[in-house]
Amino acid sequence: MRLLSKIYRAILHPFRRSIRNKLIFIMVVVSVLPIIAVTALAVDNNRQSMETELIGTNVSNMKWTSIYLGEQFSQMNSVLYSVLINPNLNEYIASEEESGLSSQFSAQRNIEDAMASLFYSGNHYISGIELYLKRSGKLFTMNASQNQIRTLDRVPAPYNELFNQRKDFMIQNSPEGDRFQLIRSINRFENREILGGITLEVRWAILDQTLSLLNPANDQTVIIAGPDGEVLYQMGSDDLSAEQVAKIVKGGTEPGYERQGDEYVFYNTIDPMKLKLIKIIPLSAINQSAQATMHYGIWIGTITVAAAILIAVLLAWRTATPIVLLARSMQGLNLIRQGDKPLSGRMDEIGLLETKLYNMSHRIREHIKSEYSMNLEKKTAELKALQAQINPHFLQNTLQMIGSMLFSKKPAESYETIRSLSEMFRYVIREPDDLATLKQELEHMNNYMVIQQQRFQSRLQYSLEVDERLLQSRIPKLTLQPIVENAFMHGLDSQAGGWELSVKVAQASIAEAEGGVGALAGAGVTITISDNGVGIGAERLREVRQRLSYADGQVWTRGERIGLGNVASRLQMHFGKAYGLAIDSEVGVGTRITIHIPGEMQGGELHD
Template sequence: MFAKLYRRLTEPFRRSIRNKLILTMVVLSVLPIIAVTALAAENNRRSMENEVIDTNLSNMKWTGIYLGEQFAGLNNLIYTLLISPDLSDYMAQSEEASLSSRFAAQRNMIDTMTSVYYSGNNNVVGLQLYLTERNKLFTINAMQSDLETPAQVPSLYADLFAQQKNFMIQTKSGDREKFLLIRSFNRFENREVLGGISLEVRWTMLDQTLSLLNPSGEDTVLIAKPDGSILYQPYGEAPPASIMEAVNRSGNDQGRIRMQHEYVFYTTIDPVGLKLIKIIPTSFINRSAQATMYYGVIVGAISVMVALLIAVALAWRTSRPIVALAKSLQGLSVIKETEAPHSGRIDEIGLLETRLNSMSQRIREHIKTEYSMSLEKKTAELKALQAQINPHFLQNTLQLIGSMLFAKNPADSYEIVKSLSDMFRYVIREPEDLATVRSEVDHLNNYMLIQKQRFSTRLRYNIEVGERTSTARIPKLTLQPIVENAFFHGLEAKPGDWQLDVAIVRDGENVRISVRDNGIGMDAGRLAELRKGLDAEIGQVWTHGNRIGLHNVASRIRMQFGQAYGVTVDSEPGKGTLVTFIIPAATGGELEA
């Protein structure tokens, strides 16, 4: 199927030099433009990609610095409380101090924490202070200002103390819009843990800074812990685990990672050690370059169209004299006295026209002396061939007629005489190159009638003529010589009964004729030698000996119809021989319906 489609597509270019030249010119002119346009579009995309990468790396760096300053501001609130004299006074109070003195210290501590709480603007929504020695928990927020003695160390500070960390950031349980900044404070002399402070802060305090990383509104921006767990994600969808794993594996403070469908940028937020991550889909970069690519494609398409028109015009103009010369040669006959018209050109085409006319004149002169003589000789050979009758067969037939005159009734003898007369009339009348299958079958029936009379019940034969085959044209004296060879080479040496079958059937646009006998057959070596001879005897129209040979029939069929036609032979020792040949169903301008 693909081979047939390929032949159909390439047929116009194989038949016309003009089409080949047009295709070549189009390819040579269009392909460079397409290549340049594609390279320009790709270079533009790469430039846009590099610009996006450099811009985002710079933005990530400065945004990380801004976020670090905001987290530093929260730490400053905590340090303000830690260096407060009220915290030192409260922790210095002993159990023996008077009740009024302890109450005043607590009151001062709550006032200081309240002041720190309100200094955090609206972003700080809660402040806690836990003292381990006294097991006291101060809580300041919009709803309460309280001091309590918990039954055990609060879980926030228990985790911090257990992990021996100085600070910890985590989201508030049940509320993803806030986070807790928890910091421990220790005794200076021996690093003994004295307690912990926690700030409850809204994540929205970072939104204005994070919005600098998402101007298009399509990117993913998030803050994650060092272990990869996401703390806050104001923009985009949750990234797949593979991206977070790739960031963790990088081990760098800042950088980028090229994933299959995304660009991942990351940086570390000092001083809290969190990861700031931005994810940009690759489609964003492609869309960013689309506008430039669009105009590049338009310019490239216009250039291609212009180049195509110029290429076609140049190819048409260049090939016009060649096509004109080819058309003039179609009317040039080497037999008739005709000449191709001269274009009057003085270039290579004009020289070619002059040489071709001179060559055609010399060919015509050669034909008059050589071809005509060869044709007359060939016609004489065919006429002599048609007039040839096997003398052995004629002698046997005359002896048969003589014996029948004494042993048979006159009607039987007359039938044999009539068949022999019809055979003579068929071969000696004005010869033609081709005869109809019907005429050849009639001639074969006359021959088989004589042979049937000679061999009586020992011979059985069958001639089958299919529909739409009788008017097909075939070289004269083809069927009867093949059948005669079957008798001479196959049947006469075989004891017992003889069987001979002739089948003429339609095979598509051809007619297939087969002659089968049950004679002695031939071995593989002799069969191979015969087949080789049939292929080699191209153009031989004469025969050897006193009968028309199989080589002669094969040569005449090929001479008449071409090398695609001929004779094939199949044979097995002791089983007989099958001779098959194919001729066109339509010859001489007629096709039997």
């Protein structure tokens, strides 16, 4: 214990007696630690940048490669269709039902000629063609080694599977593994009766040039998997388990990626065959470059640390004496407050530094003011841009509905829907004022509801109750329609049965809410929007109310739509904390949004 105490005192003793030693130690630490941190961050940022670049590049490559592969499979499918629609095939199928052998022989010869022409025209990737007719049991075979017709007493295995599972087409590997068979059923047009099947045998090598768009390296693997999770074709040696492939195949048609252990797995769907394109990239591909950067960083960091220690020692030794005076003169400087301590008037280097720091503080203050103004303008522009948006899904559904109405509804009904959509566009693209009248907001909301009522018709019950004396009250633009749209998306959309939505505008002296902004006191206008949707759970409702209580006039512009937080924030920003938005909800019962704003009454007095 005494030995440790002596060592401790021996280490601290030089720093207790000399401010110069303390300054040397501090400067060394301050110089070295940032260099180490920057080096570590550089390595990590380099790895993250490479990871982001790798993910972005491969997601894009997977998208385009899937499109090109889909086009190739579509071309192969077109080859099969060219046989299916060939008049000679229809003639032969019809001749099977006749007794004349001469007509059958002639049609049969025509089919052979058509298959031969197709085979030789696509010889660079087609290795064989088969045609099986179920009624006669005849199998036409055309490849490089044979051209024959056989009569079979049983249905061949691939076609038997195709017929039993009632599939239109399927893809399977050849026994050699270097080719695949695209098999499609032949059905009678009138009643979908299965007449037979046709097979196109294709070399996998025809897809290699397209798969090269993925830039597979030696340690990377590209896989094409079938709809049932079977690996049909593989470039590279890395394998995925059958469970992993099946999970990816069943994961949907959207492109994506995921990290599985020490690998990144990218995937996308190849239409129209519903195959899965999978690419496996080991994590080492990213780490190798990061390690090279780390080695360079360690060498540079070591040299920089040594130089920093040397410079710190020299500077500390030479500047220890005047540093105290400089610190005293800096006590009066403040980069935030306008008032500064008067300059000491020194003429030496310390005085020069003092003057420069004083001038710099003024420039920084001006810069802070400029940055604040720029950020404020940016937030205002973002809010206006957000206000000018119409939900693209709502627009798409509306346009599709109008297209249907043009064929099924009266012109007047179609015109009313088009007029409502036009009025909505006119309202949002017009030069946006900060405030609109309550009448204008209600008209915009009603145009939205005209479209929604046309979409959902008898399922939606909508009621509007308004005290018309309050219609000239002012309200932030785009306040009501986003809340009604929010009710459809989060409340009614998941509710089975009939939907009910009501809006009530009334004069109120006090509007109280259990949460959100608390008590919204003062005479004014209360707007209540209620629905019978699924409601909000207690925990989620608490979180929403907490967010609304923290709005405090902030302009929130995150996301693609105007949310409750944005509405609450703008209400408080325009009218103060006495006004705002409150929410009340119960699971299985519905949700009620209460908005409290100042009022302007026509034909009477409304004190606020």
